[in-house]
Amino acid sequence: xxxxxxxxxxxxxxxxxxxxxxxxxxxxxxxxxxxxxxxxxxxxxxxxxxxxxxxxxxxxxxxxxxxxxxxxxxxxxxxxxxxxxxxxxxxxxxxxxxxxxxxxxxxxxxxxxxxxxxxxxxxxxxxxxxxxxxxxxxxxxxxxxxxxxxxxxxxxxxxxxxxxxxxxxxxxxxxxxxxxxxxxxxxxxxxxxxxxxxxxxxxxxxxxxxxxxxxxxxxxxxxxxxxxxxxxxxxxxxxxxxxxxxxxxxxxxxxxxxxxxxxxxxxxxxxxxxxxxxxxxxxxxxxxxxxxxxxxxxxxxxxxxxxxxxxxxxxxxxxxxxxxxx
Ligand code: HEM
Numbered sequence: 360x361x362x363x364x365x366x367x368x369x370x371x372x373x374x375x376x377x378x379x380x381x382x383x384x385x386x387x388x389x390x391x392x393x394x395x396x397x398x399x400x401x402x403x404x405x406x407x408x409x410x411x412x413x414x415x416x417x418x419x420x421x422x423x424x425x426x427x428x429x430x431x432x433x434x435x436x437x438x439x440x441x442x443x444x445x446x447x448x449x450x451x452x453x454x455x456x457x458x459x460x461x462x463x464x465x466x467x468x469x470x471x472x473x474x475x476x477x478x479x480x481x482x483x484x485x486x487x488x489x490x491x492x493x494x495x496x497x498x499x500x501x502x503x504x505x506x507x508x509x510x511x512x513x514x515x516x517x518x519x520x521x522x523x524x525x526x527x528x529x530x531x532x533x534x535x536x537x538x539x540x541x542x543x544x545x546x547x548x549x550x551x552x553x554x555x556x557x558x559x560x561x562x563x564x565x566x567x568x569x570x571x572x573x574x575x576x577x578x579x580x581x582x583x584x585x586x587x588x589x590x591x592x593x594x595x596x597x598x599x600x601x602x603x604x605x606x607x608x609x610x611x612x613x614x615x616x617x618x619x620x621x622x623x624x625x626x627x628x629x630x631x632x633x634x635x636x637x638x639x640x641x642x643x644x645x646x647x648x649x650x651x652x653x654x655x656x657x658x659x660x661x662x663x664x665x666x667x668x669x670x671x672x673x674x675x676x677x678x679x680x681x682x683x684x685x
Contacts, residue, residue, distance in 0.1 A: 360443045360476060361425040376421065380482050383414045385668035388546070394567075415474075422473045426466075447472065476629075482670040483543040484633050488640050490541035491533060493661050493677045494590045495645070496652055501592055502645075505529050509646040517685050519642040521635060527642060532592035534637050538576075538610055538619035540590060545573035545671045547621045572618055573671065579616030581608070648681040 368376065391407045393400035403409060429444055439445045450464040464472075495502040508529045513519065524531070547570035554564045562568065577587045585594060595608060608614045611630070612622035620627035627633065644650075652659040664674040 360473065361429075362440045362442045362444070372421070375417075376477070377481075379414050379417055380478050381672070383411070383418075383478060384482055384670040384672075385666065386410050386414065388668045418474055418477065419470055422470050422477075423466075426469060443476075479544075479627075480629050480632070482672065484636050484640075486543040486670055486672040487534075487537060487541065487633075487637055488644070489673055489677050490543070491537040491637075491641055492644065492650065492679065493663060493673065494537060494540070495533070496650060496677075496679060497659070497661055497663075498590050501533065501590065502650070505533055505592075506645055509642060513642075513646055515685060517647055519639055519646065521639065523642070524635075524638045527638065528596060529592060530638060530642060530645075532595035534634075534641065535595045535608070535610060535617065536590055536592040539582075539617055540577070540588075541665075541671060542572045542576050542619035543671050544619070544621075544627070544669065545667070546570065546669075547572055547618075547625075549625060570618075570621070572621070575615070576617060576619060581616040644681075647683060647685045649684055651680045651682075653678040653680055 386407060389405075389407060392404050393407070400408075425444060426448070429440075429448060433439070433445075433448060447464055447469055451469070452463070452465070495505065508527055512523055512526045549568045549570065551562050551564055551566045551568055555562050582594070585591070608617055610617050610619050612618060612620065612626045615622065620630040620633070652661055654660075661677065662673070662675040666672045666674040
């Protein structure tokens with residue numbers, strides 16, 4: 360986004376960013392009295408707004424610094440870096456499309472956009488990889504199968520390319536099954552733009568509508584007879600009665616039983632990026648390393664308890680031992 364080098368994050372700031380994002384996604388999802396009694400909002404009785412303001416202030420500082428640093432070389436006509444920041448700054452101060460639609464980039468919209476990318480983009484993807492690794496460590500049969508597939512497709516090559524993903528059908532099933540059991544954005548939040556009636560329920564204009572993605576992905580009729588609590592990537596590679604239909608279920612928002620990225624107009628903006636990153640990260644980790652739970656802990660040391668927040672992460676971060684094989 361901001362390019363490497365002078366604008367890149369040093370290790371300490373990157374760690375702090377990780378902690379701030381982790382806290383923000385939890386604080387933003389805690390039940391707040393003001394949501395139920397808007398008249399009390401100004402009092403901020405639970406201190407949620409104060410905590411969020413502090414975290415947001417830190418994030419804004421992080422975002423403002425590279426923006427400011429970039430303005431001067433740009434004004435002096437220095438060579439562009441051609442990254443997202445350059446593109447966003449190109450749009451600053453004017454009507455982006457020139458069509459009077461009001462699409463203007465300014466300091467606030469720049470902050471909002473980079474904040475979205477940093478907060479929604481990083482935590483959800485890394486948490487999904489973490490859940491997938493945990494499930495595979497707990498299910499050695501699946502771990503073996505996915506690694507065999509990788510060996511067959513990649514051989515001794517260490518680099519996984521985007522073009523390899525199409526042939527990694529079991530890996531794709533692992534990603535789908537992980538997103539089904541552990542949708543890292545568990546609740547979709549939308550606001551009704553107009554008063555509507557859905558299946559006999561009247562939803563007044565302005566109502567905040569919570570879509571329980573977590574529940575849908577576990578309870579939809581599709582999985583009901585097939586041990587929905589079990590990690591079973593095979594359900595996506597044609598093990599049901601109608602094999603073709605099983606295979607077709609995807610998370611692009613058209614199969615409402617599997618909507619980890621939401622659906623409709625407000626479907627996740629980062630889905631194409633997340634989809635690629637998830638397959639590439641997992642493929643690289645699984646192909647190049649042997650994995651084992653950390654020894655010396657109780658049981659296998661893997662605790663699947665969830666930490667609820669805007670992002671659903673593991674309550675106890677996964678710790679595993681990697682041995683490089685390629
Ligand atoms: C595994 C990874 C991810 C998951 C599971 C996920 C899931 C979601 C979900 C469920 C929504 C709400 C959709 C709705 O209300 O119907 C959402 C919205 C959004 N996501 Fe993601 N996301 C992921 C990765 C990313 C990445 C990598 C980015 C950006 C680089 C991103 C950017 C966004 C944005 C900007 C929105 C708001 C879209 C809007 O309101 O129009 N997400 N995401």
